[in-house]
Amino acid sequence: MPKATSLICLSLTALLLAPVPMNAQDASGPTLRAITFNVWHGLRSGESNKRFPGEDEERKERRLAWQIEELKRLDPDVLFFQEVNPNQPLARWYAEQLGYDEIHKVTSCGLHLGGIYKIPKNMNEGLAILAKPKLGLRRVGKKRLSGNATCSATWGFQTKESRYALFGEITVNGKKVLVTTAHLFSAPFVLPSFDEDLEKLVEQGVLEPGQRDEILAARAQKVARAKGEAKLLVQEIEKRRARLGPNTPAILGGDFNAEPDAPGIAAIKAAGFLEAGTGPDFHTWDPVTNEVNYGIGSKRHDPLPTFDKPEVQELLSYRHTTPRQIDHIFVSPDFEVVAAAMVLDQDKDGIYPSDHFGILAVLQLR
Numbered sequence: 001m002p003k004a005t006s007l008i009c010l011s012l013t014a015l016l017l018a019p020v021p022m023n024a025q026d027a028s029g030p031t032l033r034a035i036t037f038n039v040w041h042g043l044r045s046g047e048s049n050k051r052f053p054g055e056d057e058e059r060k061e062r063r064l065a066w067q068i069e070e071l072k073r074l075d076p077d078v079l080f081f082q083e084v085n086p087n088q089p090l091a092r093w094y095a096e097q098l099g100y101d102e103i104h105k106v107t108s109c110g111l112h113l114g115g116i117y118k119i120p121k122n123m124n125e126g127l128a129i130l131a132k133p134k135l136g137l138r139r140v141g142k143k144r145l146s147g148n149a150t151c152s153a154t155w156g157f158q159t160k161e162s163r164y165a166l167f168g169e170i171t172v173n174g175k176k177v178l179v180t181t182a183h184l185f186s187a188p189f190v191l192p193s194f195d196e197d198l199e200k201l202v203e204q205g206v207l208e209p210g211q212r213d214e215i216l217a218a219r220a221q222k223v224a225r226a227k228g229e230a231k232l233l234v235q236e237i238e239k240r241r242a243r244l245g246p247n248t249p250a251i252l253g254g255d256f257n258a259e260p261d262a263p264g265i266a267a268i269k270a271a272g273f274l275e276a277g278t279g280p281d282f283h284t285w286d287p288v289t290n291e292v293n294y295g296i297g298s299k300r301h302d303p304l305p306t307f308d309k310p311e312v313q314e315l316l317s318y319r320h321t322t323p324r325q326i327d328h329i330f331v332s333p334d335f336e337v338v339a340a341a342m343v344l345d346q347d348k349d350g351i352y353p354s355d356h357f358g359i360l361a362v363l364q365l366r
Contacts, residue, residue: 030173030365034276035076036181036253036329037344037358039067039094041085041125044297051121055296059351067353068097070344074360078131078170080181080253080329085125088153100130103139107149107164107183109156124153127166127181135170140178140244142166143236145229146185161185165233165254167240172365178241178250182233184264186257186326187226188219188303189319197315206311215312218304223263230256230264234271241332249334249365255356257326265328273330276361277340283323284342284357293355294320329361338362 042055042063055063071079084090084104091104107126111119118124131137147162165182191197198215201207207215233252241248252273258264260278269275287294298320306312331337344358 031338032078032172032251032363032365033074033076033360034078034080034251034253034329034363035071035074035343035358035360036080036255036327038082038183038255038327038354038356039064039084039090040293040297040354040356041083041123042296043085043122044299045120045123050119052123062349063351063353066348066351067344068094069348070346070353071098074343076360077135078179078251078253079129080179081128081130082181082183082255083125084128085123086153087124087126087128091128091130094128095130098130099133101133101135101137102128102130103137103166103168104128105142105164105166106151106153106156107162109149109151109158111158112151112154112156114154124151124156126151127164127183129166129168129179129181131168131170131179135172137179138169140167140169140240143232145182145232146225163229165236167236169244172249175365176244176248177365178237178244178248180233180237180240180250180252180254182252182254182256184229184233184254184256184258185222185226186303187222187262187264188316189259189322189324190219190315191318194219194315198312201309201311206309207307211305211307215304215306222303226258227263227267230258230267234268234273238271247334250332251335251363252330253328253359255327259324259326260328268330273332274335274337276329276331276337276363277342277359278325278328282325282340282342282359284325284327284359285355286323286357287320288323289345290352290355290357292350293352297355327356327359329359331361331363334366335363336366338364 043052087106091102095102105127143165145163147160149158149162168179170177198212339362343360344353
């Protein structure tokens, strides 16, 4: 590596890893360090109505301790969390361990009536935003983007997979900033050649034309749902920005279950949001590197109809072997992205902090 390139890499690493004080300013304004991170509930949903199988408690404790160790080292100002389970107790635990304020929202609960009746017994997960106390974090709302879940810490009703956004407000040098986290629906991941490959199977007599059409219709329906959630999310962000005041800056972080070129991500960018970091260095979902966690949490069914055809199953198998970026941080044009990097991507004693990796963005308020 050329000497000049080495110096640039070292400088960038130092900027990302060294704490940036909130009062550090230049002509552009104060700097914030934001992390989005799916902390992972450690469960494999959809395989039992009573209790989801998954990671054992001793391993989870070690993994959460590793998360805290890394988060303290990274010293973010704001954290966007997904899959916090159990939502209220664990969000508060994170806040206590890090010395932050927190807000939270249960998004998946099944059927829940206090401590009397709970199916599944170990699912009460959701979203959380944490921020350093000096930022004055407060909750400004939540929005169900799809599904029918109505959940709290002690009761809930849910028969359909549901997706939510959680909205908060922080104050930076006297200026309000809207902070939002979301966990969106996962449309099936397939290679760009998927439609063409299906057509070849029809030509070979492996699939009937009607079966091909059913597969494509199911995929289109799921893609439309993901895009619809993203559009509704943007609308809700704009509503809350307007309530907080004209030209309120905004930061959005979350698990979007979508690659940078997906229609839902395009809808967010079309609304004027800028992505903090993207490219091959931001593959936050890596089932190869993170094989053990992925194996614990991966569902055992195909996301589209296969008609028990091995050839179709093979076309859907790439999701098990393809690293990609499905976590993102977006900012309104009020922010300049000073630097960004993938974080929480190192194992300790063979255990990675989550089944996702995180993204850290250093943001400067213009």
